[in-house]
């Protein structure tokens with residue numbers, strides 16, 4: 001058996017090649033959706049790639065999504081490809097189907113950004129754009145959260161403002177203000193966009209083409225990184241404790257399940273997520289959805305990386321003398337490239353998928 005370390009890619013292009021090779025070795029076809037307007041950091045085209053194992057008409061289905069947050073795709077892609085290499089296709093229970101969606105936000109993956117080509121957070125993008133949710137706290141703190149000037153003096157002022165907000169309202173209130181999602185500052189962070197993203201449109205298309213709208217039972221794992229202790233894991237449910245969907249998640253993943261709506265999770269309650277959208281799309285389906293969130297670096301490191309990357313793209317240019325350091329920092333913030341981290345998160349990913357396969361059998 002190969003080491004988990006080898007399943008994780010060095011970049012988007014290698015991730016895609018590995019995914020294709022693993023599908024081919026398992027005799028699985030891949031459907032590719034070409035990004036219509038963007039190229040990768042290597043100047044080559046970008047794709048969302050999908051493979052399906054099992055009968056399309058199956059009433060019980062499972063969906064694994066990687067790269068919703070671009071740069072977090074190293075993790076999800078590594079899990080998808082590694083499991084395929086280790087015989088996942090043979091482990092899908094008879095009469096059920098498994099849809100594997102690789103790199104929902106290939107632009108962010110290739111360019112090492114959490115957001116997409118429009119600086120939009122794909123997992124905040126599923127809202128009614130005629131009437132998007134408000135986020136007054138973000139509006140009040142916008143310049144301090146995502147500064148247009150990252151000189152040490154300007155950062156000092158920005159950080160003092162955030163500390164004051166946190167002292168008055170609590171640290172979690174600050175986290176919520178920052179990360180809940182906002183629809184007013186296109187040059188800011190956790191911006192949900194101004195229109196349905198290409199990734200959103202393609203996700204819906206995958207649901208149509210792979211007949212996920214027809215499933216009676218659907219289990220979804222969306223792979224994320226960046227929140228929590230380094231190498232730790234949480235299965236984030238957006239269902240409230242006490243609901244059937246929450247109970248189903250608990251029965252599958254046990255104590256790892258934490259409700260963001262119920263205040264159990266490291267994550268704040270969020271706007272415009274894929275979880276909420278799918279629940280709306282499939283209102284007659286027995287849906288169990290969890291984001292597998294694995295920890296990377298500490299919160300301050302991750303936040304600093306996001307702000308600097310945002311600044312680089314909104315206010316500077318790729319040839320800025322600090323660009324390479326900023327890009328390296330954001331990659332590390334969402335993908336600590338160490339053997340120990342990979343060993344730990346591989347175990348979380350494998351465990352989550354194995355438990356889900358057992359549940360749909």
Ligand SMILES: [Zn+2]
Pocket residue numbers: 069072223224225226
């Ligand atoms: Zn994420």
